[in-house]
Amino acid sequence: MQIRSRAATAASLLGATISALALSACAPGSGSASEADAEETISIVGFAVPEAANKNIATEFAKTADGEGVKFQTSYGPSGDQSRAVAAGLEADYVHFSVPTDVTRLVDEGLVADDWDQGENKGVVSHSVVVFGVRDGNPKNIKTWADLVKPGVEIVTPNPASSGAARWNALAAYGQVISDGGTEEEATDYVDKFFKNVVSLPSSGRDATTAFLGGTGDVLMAYENEAILAAQNDEGFEYVLPDTTLLIENAGAILEDASEPSQAWLDFVLSDEGQTQFALTGFRPIRDDVDFGGTVEGAADPSNPFPPVGTLLTVDEDFGGWDEVSTKFFDEENGLIFEAILGAGLSLE
């Protein structure tokens, strides 16, 4: 009796050990399963917003010689999460992220070629700009960046700490001071004031829009394309294009071991046909001469959907590129933007 039960205990413990070993053994080396039949399939992994555009581009692509018979597998979600998923082994041929740092993560993992951003498009597949979402009729009369830091104006912006895409907003707030001739101190001061007026820092752009539509705040820091797409989906809000704003450059790349038609797909995305589909869902085309028909439903003025911006800042020219931006503004320890958020938070306590 005793011996038997001891053996049973041993068996059960052995079972547990084996299961542990088996698990640790099969942890690495995933993701090569569907290699054989993946020839004519393109796996798209991207951030959520361009889903509609990519779907339309895929339909057009299927009509070309390169795209005939090509199947698509798609996965859309928060940019950072999607990038980490690919780094961890999610099957992908083409990635489309809201910030270039999500692609550089894959370069560091050896999944994307070093020279992904050396092409004519510099790794950028879609454009947009930072805009202010306002309440109907713009009751607080918000037109400029200076209006945002007035007392009593409540700002909703996605949290730059937890959303890579939200970093565009924070950079725009800083950069517009410099481009108006301000010093770095004045720009830092502006950002401090800006975050003191922030009443809600939702984790993602999606949550921020939901919170704003739910009645929080006077101003939503948003992207022009998302404002247009929201209007197309009947949950729109009025938006204001400030005189000075930041050009949002969404990054796209194909992976090193991408399937056969992926290069043709990327070329098609960058072509006038591809860019037209982006324009129709609210993105600004990456070239000014793309003829998308001139009308975009959901834009503030559908017949002039993408009015020229007075001063358009870019990360490369005005901020010295993403490497510099990441350390100067978004370092967890002493990034300028994070310090501003901390400072605003401390003053609340």
Add this chain to the structure above:
Amino acid sequence: MTSTEIAAVRPARTPRRSGPRNTLTRSSGLGLGIAMIWFSALVLIPLAAVVVTAADGGWQAFWNTITGPQTAAAIRLTVFTALGVTAVNVVMGPLIAWVLVRDRFWGKSVLEVMIDIPFALPTIVAGLVLLSLYGNADSPLGIDIANERPAVFLAFLFVTLPFVVRMVQPVLEELELDVEEAAASLGASRFTTFRRIILPSLTPAITAGAALSFARGVSEYGSLVLLSGNLPFKTEVTSVRILSSIENDNVVAAASVATVLLAISLAVIVLLDVIQRRVAARG
């Protein structure tokens, strides 16, 4: 004949009686094995991985992470709010269960089903509902707590509501009314009956519900992100801090905060168990 039979049986029985250290038969050993594999794969190994990751950066990095002012504030807010919510649930849960078990009223079965809704609703939908009800100047209820600390409390309350109710309810259903009647006939007041007869039987269930409710509150994310505003030092909870660390590719920091939460939850669960034993012993 009979005496020899007894003698033959006795030695076989004795070890079982005197030392119940191991009562496994072959089939129950198999059961334990399956349970262990299941438990290891789903809980033990992932938890161990979190702790190991947290240890990756060394003690100093771990300490710096969890004592950083923003993270420490988030941990304080989360833990104290979860404790407060648990305290409310310990009072409200048995009360609701009592109403559901002992009273007959119109709409009872509907209420019975409604209790579970916080379980069933995706938390982000809960967040959306809370936002539309309590989140702005033209709130239909005239309550606007958006981006304030009560928002966190409310969200925790919402998602943890069913735990104590559902733990207490079946126990209350099993309780014999005779015992209460006997107590009453012996001259016990209603309060004494409740304190000496009912409460001791409910205590284990209340404690278990409280532990679940605390653990659920500490880990809550979805239902509060829209309403709380995630403001550092004010309404930012630990799950949002963890998310930020992950977005910054700082897995070690994320795991460190998670480990602290794990330790706190464990401590609270053990503490509740000790309290429950005390109360049970006294009753």
